Amino acid sequence: MEKDFFQRVYEVVKQIPYGKITTYGAIAKKIGAPKSARMVGYALNVSGMQEDVPAHRVVNRKGLLTGKHHFQGTNLMQQLLENEGVKIKENTVQNFKEYFWEP
DNA sequence: TGCGTGACTAGCC
DNA sequence: AGGCTAGCCACGC
Numbered sequence: 001m002e003k004d005f006f007q008r009v010y011e012v013v014k015q016i017p018y019g020k021i022t023t024y025g026a027i028a029k030k031i032g033a034p035k036s037a038r039m040v041g042y043a044l045n046v047s048g049m050q051e052d053v054p055a056h057r058v059v060n061r062k063g064l065l066t067g068k069h070h071f072q073g074t075n076l077m078q079q080l081l082e083n084e085g086v087k088i089k090e091n092t093v094q095n096f097k098e099y100f101w102e103p
Numbered sequence: 104t105g106c107g108t109g110a111c112t113a114g115c116c
Numbered sequence: 117a118g119g120c121t122a123g124c125c126a127c128g129c
Binding site for chain 2: 040044061065
Binding site: 035 | 123124125126127
């Protein structure tokens with residue numbers, strides 16, 4: 001049975017390895033909806049019930065932590081990424097291209 | 104059934 | 117080079 005759009009997003013996001021990050025567009029393309037990058041972020045927004053979904057490892061194509069505003073703390077998302085060895089500066093991932101992981 | 108909204112992306116000015 | 121607008125799809129009311 002085909003999983004819901006959101007569930008597909010969770011499946012891909014959960015596959016992101018430790019210390020790596022990816023973009024909404026990459027995920028959207030992976031699930032077969034390259035035009036629905038916005039839906040990926042939307043899905044993560046309601047992923048509050050999905051603890052296994054490391055939404056903090058998902059950023060926009062510029063490496064900007066666009067979704068950090070949706071996290072509990074003001075810098076929680078950044079703290080989590082730095083905890084995995086990802087350097088963050090001004091809400092932006094440093095060496096984003098190197099940390100980028102394609103599903 | 105229809106309009107508005109959004110954790111995006113790409114293109115144009 | 118930087119900022120703004122348009123297009124896109126799925127969900128909620």
